[in-house]
Amino acid sequence: MENVYPDGDNHVCADCGHEWPIMASADATDASVVVRDVNGNVLNSGDTVTVIKDLKVKGSSIPLKQGGLIRNIRLVDGDNEHIEGNSDKIKGLVLKVCYLKKA
DSSP: OOSEEEETTEEEETTTOOEEESSTTHHHHHHTOOEEOTTSOEEOTTOOEEESSOBOOTTOSSOBOTTOEEEEEEEOTTOSSEEEEEOSSOOSEEEEGGGEEEO
């Protein structure tokens, strides 16, 4: 590739705009991301978490109440601050772990 240039920690292709890390070890660090709740407990996919404060949900008139359960969570790849899950009334939530504790 002739039109590739370094930009910070990534290589960038000027033709297609694709970016990739300069060091191959960057992929290994993404796989070892540890997600922790507000108390420091490690969260894994399939865990159940509890909401620690009332949260407004964008696109819904129903808030998530304190003490509400989010069952069978999924971890977001490469992101240690967000999880995906469903509550009893709202499906397809993406939540910050700073508002959750492991049940």
